[in-house]
Amino acid sequence: MGRHPFSIRTRAAFFAALLGLSPLARGELAVIVNPRSGVDRLTKSQVINIFLGNHREFPNGLRAKPFDLPASDPDKGVFYRLLVNKDLSQIAAYWSRLVFSGNTSPPTQVDDTRQIIQTVESNRNAIGYIDSQYADPQRVQVVFTLP
Amino acid sequence: MRPEATAQENGGGESLLRNTLLVVGVAAMLASAFFILVTLLIMQRQVGRQYQEQLRELTESMSSMASVACFARDATLAKETVDAFIKHSAVRRVSIWAYGELLATGAHSGDGPSAGGGPFADEKARIINQALYSPFVPDEKIGEIALEPDWDVIQAKIADSTRNVALLFFLLSAGIVGIIAVVISLIIVRPVKVISDNLHTLDTGSPDKLATPPGHEADELGRLVKDMNDLLFRLRTSLTQEHELHLQRVLNERLRLYATIFEHSQEGILITDRDNRIVAVNRAFSRITGYSESDVLGENPNLMSSGRHDQAFYEKLWNELVTTGHWKGELWNRCKDGRIKPELCSISIVHDDRGEVANYISVFSDISERKKDEERIEFLAHHDPLTRLPNRLLTRERFSLAAEAAARDKSAVAMLYIDLDGFKYVNDTFGHPVGDQLLLSVAERLKSQVRETDTISRQGGDEFMILLPGIRDTDVTHRITTGILDKLSSPFGIAGRAIGISASIGVAYYPQHGEDFDTVMKNADAAMYSAKNSGKNASRVFHDEMSVDVLDKLVLRAHLSHALQNGEIYIVFQPQINTTTERIVGAEVLCRWTHPDIGIVPPSRFIPLAEESGLINPLSEWILEQACLQGRRWFDAGIPPFVIAVNVSSRQFNHGDLVDTVGKTLEKTGFPAKYLELEFTESGLLKNVDHSLETIEKLRTLGVKLSIDDFGTGYSSLVYLKQFKMEKLKIDQSFVRDIDNSEDLGIVRAIVQMGQTLQLGVIAEGVETERQMTVLKSLGCHEIQGYLISKPLPQTEFENFVTHWNTRHASGG
Numbered sequence: 001m002g003r004h005p006f007s008i009r010t011r012a013a014f015f016a017a018l019l020g021l022s023p024l025a026r027g028e029l030a031v032i033v034n035p036r037s038g039v040d041r042l043t044k045s046q047v048i049n050i051f052l053g054n055h056r057e058f059p060n061g062l063r064a065k066p067f068d069l070p071a072s073d074p075d076k077g078v079f080y081r082l083l084v085n086k087d088l089s090q091i092a093a094y095w096s097r098l099v100f101s102g103n104t105s106p107p108t109q110v111d112d113t114r115q116i117i118q119t120v121e122s123n124r125n126a127i128g129y130i131d132s133q134y135a136d137p138q139r140v141q142v143v144f145t146l147p
Numbered sequence: 148m149r150p151e152a153t154a155q156e157n158g159g160g161e162s163l164l165r166n167t168l169l170v171v172g173v174a175a176m177l178a179s180a181f182f183i184l185v186t187l188l189i190m191q192r193q194v195g196r197q198y199q200e201q202l203r204e205l206t207e208s209m210s211s212m213a214s215v216a217c218f219a220r221d222a223t224l225a226k227e228t229v230d231a232f233i234k235h236s237a238v239r240r241v242s243i244w245a246y247g248e249l250l251a252t253g254a255h256s257g258d259g260p261s262a263g264g265g266p267f268a269d270e271k272a273r274i275i276n277q278a279l280y281s282p283f284v285p286d287e288k289i290g291e292i293a294l295e296p297d298w299d300v301i302q303a304k305i306a307d308s309t310r311n312v313a314l315l316f317f318l319l320s321a322g323i324v325g326i327i328a329v330v331i332s333l334i335i336v337r338p339v340k341v342i343s344d345n346l347h348t349l350d351t352g353s354p355d356k357l358a359t360p361p362g363h364e365a366d367e368l369g370r371l372v373k374d375m376n377d378l379l380f381r382l383r384t385s386l387t388q389e390h391e392l393h394l395q396r397v398l399n400e401r402l403r404l405y406a407t408i409f410e411h412s413q414e415g416i417l418i419t420d421r422d423n424r425i426v427a428v429n430r431a432f433s434r435i436t437g438y439s440e441s442d443v444l445g446e447n448p449n450l451m452s453s454g455r456h457d458q459a460f461y462e463k464l465w466n467e468l469v470t471t472g473h474w475k476g477e478l479w480n481r482c483k484d485g486r487i488k489p490e491l492c493s494i495s496i497v498h499d500d501r502g503e504v505a506n507y508i509s510v511f512s513d514i515s516e517r518k519k520d521e522e523r524i525e526f527l528a529h530h531d532p533l534t535r536l537p538n539r540l541l542t543r544e545r546f547s548l549a550a551e552a553a554a555r556d557k558s559a560v561a562m563l564y565i566d567l568d569g570f571k572y573v574n575d576t577f578g579h580p581v582g583d584q585l586l587l588s589v590a591e592r593l594k595s596q597v598r599e600t601d602t603i604s605r606q607g608g609d610e611f612m613i614l615l616p617g618i619r620d621t622d623v624t625h626r627i628t629t630g631i632l633d634k635l636s637s638p639f640g641i642a643g644r645a646i647g648i649s650a651s652i653g654v655a656y657y658p659q660h661g662e663d664f665d666t667v668m669k670n671a672d673a674a675m676y677s678a679k680n681s682g683k684n685a686s687r688v689f690h691d692e693m694s695v696d697v698l699d700k701l702v703l704r705a706h707l708s709h710a711l712q713n714g715e716i717y718i719v720f721q722p723q724i725n726t727t728t729e730r731i732v733g734a735e736v737l738c739r740w741t742h743p744d745i746g747i748v749p750p751s752r753f754i755p756l757a758e759e760s761g762l763i764n765p766l767s768e769w770i771l772e773q774a775c776l777q778g779r780r781w782f783d784a785g786i787p788p789f790v791i792a793v794n795v796s797s798r799q800f801n802h803g804d805l806v807d808t809v810g811k812t813l814e815k816t817g818f819p820a821k822y823l824e825l826e827f828t829e830s831g832l833l834k835n836v837d838h839s840l841e842t843i844e845k846l847r848t849l850g851v852k853l854s855i856d857d858f859g860t861g862y863s864s865l866v867y868l869k870q871f872k873m874e875k876l877k878i879d880q881s882f883v884r885d886i887d888n889s890e891d892l893g894i895v896r897a898i899v900q901m902g903q904t905l906q907l908g909v910i911a912e913g914v915e916t917e918r919q920m921t922v923l924k925s926l927g928c929h930e931i932q933g934y935l936i937s938k939p940l941p942q943t944e945f946e947n948f949v950t951h952w953n954t955r956h957a958s959g960g
Contacts, residue, residue: 048283053219084283094282097212098219 028147029079030132032117032140034124037062042143048084050127052094053104066107067119067128073112079129082146167336168328175327179320183313190312194305198237199275202296205235206277210292214279217245217290225251232294237304239297243279245290255297338368346375354383415490417509423447426506435490435513437483448509453487455479464494468507472496477514489514531605533583534590542604542612546664549602549616550657560657561615561624564671565593565631568649568683570609577644584641585648596630612668618656621688628652628686636684649684651675660689704756706742711762711769716740718773719939722948723792723910723932726924729956731949733790733824735912735932736774737939738766758798767799768808775816775823777942782818786949790852792824797831801838806845813849820850824875828856832871843871854910859894869905876902878928880913886922899927 031047033039039058042050049055050064058064069076071088080091095106107128110116116128121139135142209228216224225243232241233253240254279290338360345357357379359372409416415432419425425443433439436451443450456479468474475493482488492511499505529541537545549560567589574582586609593603593611602614613631618624631652638645653675661667674689681687710716716738723733740748757763771793778791799805813820825846832839832855843853854875855868859882878898885891895911902909911923914933923931937948 045284052283086283094215097215098221098224104219104221 028132028145029075029082029129030135030142031127031129031144031146032120032135033058033064033127033143034120034122035139035141037124037141039143040141044083044144047144051107052084052091053098053106056104063125064127065123065125067116067126068107068109069113069116069129070109070111075113075129075131079146167331168324171327171331172324175320175324179316183316186312186316187309190309191305194308195301198296198301198304202235202237202275202294203277205232205238206275206292206294210277210279211282213243213277213292214282214289216243217250217279218281218283220245220250222251226253229253237297237300238294239300240295242293243290244293245279250290335368338363342368342372342375349379412510414510414512417443417448417511419448419507419509421504421506423507435482435488435511436480442483451480451482453479453481455487468494468496478511480511489518491517534587534605536590536611537602537604539604539606539612542602542606542614543664545602545614546657546667549614550664552616553618553657556617558616559618559659560667561618561621562655562657562667562671563611563613563615563624563628563631563686564606564653564655564668564675565611565613566651566675566679567609567635568651568679570648573646573648577642577646581642581644581646585639585646588639588641589635592634593631596627596634601627612671624654624688628654632684632686651679651683652686653678653689654686655689700756703745703748703753704760706745707740707753707756707760707762710740710742710753711766715742716766716769717941718770718777719941720777720791720945721932721939722937722945722952723790723930724936725930726920727929731787731789731952732930733792734945735792735826735939736770736794738770739939754796758796763796763798764803767796767803768812771808772812772816775812775818778822779816779818781946782822786946787953788819788822790822790824791818792826792854794826794856795831797828797834800827800831800842801834806842806849809846809851810849813851821852824852824854826854826856826877829858829860833867836867840870847872854908859898868901873907875908875910878909878911880911880933883911883913883919883923883933884915886919892922892926895923895928896926903927 031042033042037058038060039062042059046055046059050057051066051068056064056066069079071077071092077088080086080088084091086094098104099106110119110128113130113134116130117134117136117140120126120128127143129146130140132142132145209232212231213225213228215221216228225245229241229243229251230253232238233255238255240252242252243250275292275294275296277292277294278288279292281287281289341360342357349355349357356376357372359369363369363372409427409429412429412431415435416427416429417425417432418427425446425448428438428440428443438451464474464476473493473495476491478490478492479487480490490511491514492509494507494509496504497506497508529537529544531538546560546562552558553560570582570585573585586605589611590603590605593613597603597613597615600616602616604612604614606612613627615624615627632650635648635650638647640646653671653673655661655667655671655674657667660670670689674687677689678685678687719737719739720734721737722731723735724730725732738750740750740753742748754763757766774791774793782788795805809823809825812818813823832843846853852874853871854877855871855873856877857879858876860879876898878895882891882895882898886895899909901907908930909928910930910932911919911928912932914920914923914931914935916935919933920931920935923929940948
């Protein structure tokens with residue numbers, strides 16, 4: 001029943017992945033949090049749990065609110081590829097299964113990396129990922145990097 | 148027997164089919180049951196596994212979704228996943244665990260945990276567990292699906308499938324059985340039944356063969372039928388041969404038997420062909436006729452013809468033989484030696500198959516001996532064996548012939564009845580052989596005195612009869628009778644003795660003295676008696692007055708037996724007088740017989756007859772009773788009492804129950820015993836002295852008087868006279884009649900004196916003259932009885948006599 005829209009989405013994700021693979025040379029991706037969050041380090045597993053909705057809390061007990069890039073941003077595809085070795089269509093399929101139950105939701109999507117940084121800078125609970133070259137330690141705390 | 152067998156065998160034929168089907172059916176059922184069982188087991192296992200596999204696959208296919216739900220801890224999704232599981236009918240309960248906590252669970256609505264038991268009991272425990280791994284971190288177990296299959300459903304499914312399979316198998320088996328049955332029935336049972344039925348109805352006597360069922364000519368059944376036909380043929384052949392052999396044996400046996408019978412028959416057998424030529428004779432034929440087989444073969448049997456039969460006899464014989472096929476009769480045939488023999492002969496015609504005469508069979512026996520015997524018997528039947536003279540039977544025949552002739556020519560037949568005088572004396576004195584010899588000599592002398600045409604016969608004993616036919620002049624008869632008397636009166640010399648006899652001849656004539664033999668003979672007999680009574684050695688011609696005297700004893704006896712009932716016998720009374728007192732002292736009772744046809748028959752004739760025939764007892768009793776009754780009546784009438792004397796016959800005294808009879812009669816009539824006198828004869832008393840003494844003693848006890856009758860005629864023994872204690876002696880009339888004879892006078896005197904000595908009364912009977920009375924009186928005998936006083940009188944006359952006598956003598960005295 002939900003297969004048709006799922007397949008459309010899968011196709012879109014595929015093209016996005018193709019686009020995302022090309023600028024590999026740009027460097028690492030960094031997971032960032034608000035410096036006031038008290039969190040300075042996260043494990044990969046913790047990152048996965050927060051972004052994929054398993055457990056949205058920081059180790060210190062602070063609620064974690066993930067922000068995501070639009071699919072059009074190649075970093076998104078790279079992020080999920082590196083994090084859980086899934087392409088975006090798979091991630092989309094994952095969320096599509098959960099989205100109706102309402103218990104959990106996909107990370108809030110912003111327009112670009114800049115917005116990610118702004119959100120994280122201003123929101124103590126926020127967490128997002130950016131190209132590590134843009135990670136300004138003054139503004140955001142990198143808690144995990146993808147490779 | 149045969150229908151039953153048919154039904155059984157038919158039943159057998161059907162049961163072959165039925166049994167075959169039964170066996171095939173049962174085998175198929177067993178096989179299919181076995182297959183079904185095995186299949187069931189296999190299927191149950193397989194289907195169980197299948198379901199397990201299916202469920203495992205289902206679990207696996209759902210695990211990605213479940214792992215997402217787990218990872219996201221999303222109960223809704225988990226519940227959704229669970230619901231998706233539950234949709235599968237074979238799933239009873241599904242639980243999804245995430246990080247050790249139950250995230251979602253679901254079960255078929257209303258279902259509790261499955262009940263235990265069933266073939267999958269061990270399988271039930273096997274809840275399918277599928278580990279759930281994080282969709283993002285490989286190998287990180289984040290939860291688990293626990294799936295409990297619904298074994299009831301699975302089982303039902305299995306059962307369902309099994310049922311279908313079983314049904315399939317069953318139908319398949321049934322189909323196979325049906326096909327096998329049809330095939331067996333068509334190719335085996337039906338032809339076998341056809342053969343069996345044919346065999347059953349096959350007539351073993353006819354040459355029929357068993358038919359091969361169509362289409363089976365070349366197979367085993369065809370061969371079976373062929374072999375059976377061969378066997379049948381051989382069986383028939385053997386049976387036929389056996390039967391023929393048996394018939395041949397029986398025939399031979401029979402031929403031998405017939406030949407033996409033919410040869411050994413005691414009767415002569417003669418067989419001729421259709422032309423009456425002799426073709427066979429047996430031994431008995433040769434023995435009887437003297438002709439050997441070779442003498443007569445080919446000859447006509449008439450070579451034995453005796454000439455004794457006329458042409459008509461032979462014509463009658465042939466006529467009967469041709470008409471009835473049989474003739475039986477006596478033939479006189481001439482033997483080889485010329486003798487002529489009587490033969491009892493039976494001739495039969497034998498016909499051949501076409502009904503034409505084939506043979507004549509003559510069976511005969513020599514009846515010469517029989518003929519002789521017959522003649523001998525014929526002679527004996529008609530002749531006296533001693534004298535060989537004709538007997539009464541032949542005489543009767545001759546009389547008939549003579550009477551016929553006499554009736555024709557108006558002559559007469561004289562019958563001479565001859566009785567020898569004194570023959571009994573000869574027989575008693577010299578013995579029967581001499582008597583017989585005398586009879587033979589008499590016969591010879593009689594023959595010498597008669598004519599050729601006369602018939603002499605012996606009637607038995609010493610009685611002869613001579614028939615003289617054609618008598619026209621009684622002188623002829625007279626001459627012959629005189630000649631006979633003369634001839635017989637000269638002495639006969641027999642056994643060295645000279646024996647003299649004489650004859651009494653009675654003569655009667657047909658038709659004057661009788662129309663038939665018996666009457667004439669009866670009258671001749673009467674005449675003969677008359678001659679004998681007249682003093683013997685005389686002849687008398689019958690006249691009518693003779694008939695009563697000579698009434699045949701048998702006839703008289705027959706009449707006597709009815710005389711009492713018919714009232715022909717009655718009693719009379721003869722008075723007894725005392726000559727001194729001139730009073731009536733008694734009356735002797737005597738009986739009389741007057742026959743309505745014959746007239747008066749004197750006691751001297753009928754009393755002996757009554758004694759011979761046993762009628763004497765009833766007669767005596769009757770007389771005694773009548774006498775006592777009468778005595779009682781007189782007594783009652785006031786007539787001066789006198790003794791009534793009744794004679795007791797010696798037979799009654801010795802054989803009858805005299806004492807009892809007398810006692811009863813006295814009692815019955817009420818007549819005083821002292822007035823009854825019983826008269827006995829001396830001979831009667833002396834027959835059995837002891838018995839007499841006893842009887843007399845008893846009679847005396849009764850009170851009756853006893854006297855001895857006819858005293859002096861017997862061997863009067865003084866000893867007994869004394870012992871018997873009689874009251875009275877009766878002097879026999881023969882002494883009284885001849886009282887002038889000095890010898891008789893002496894006897895009477897002696898009797899009277901003896902009576903006085905023994906104190907016995909004496910009475911004389913048969914007193915007929917005054918002189919006799921006077922003499923008796925002078926001798927001392929005062930009581931008399933006889934015609935001088937009165938003849939015996941019937942009751943009324945006697946009463947008159949008594950009245951008259953008493954009147955006269957009372958007035959006179």
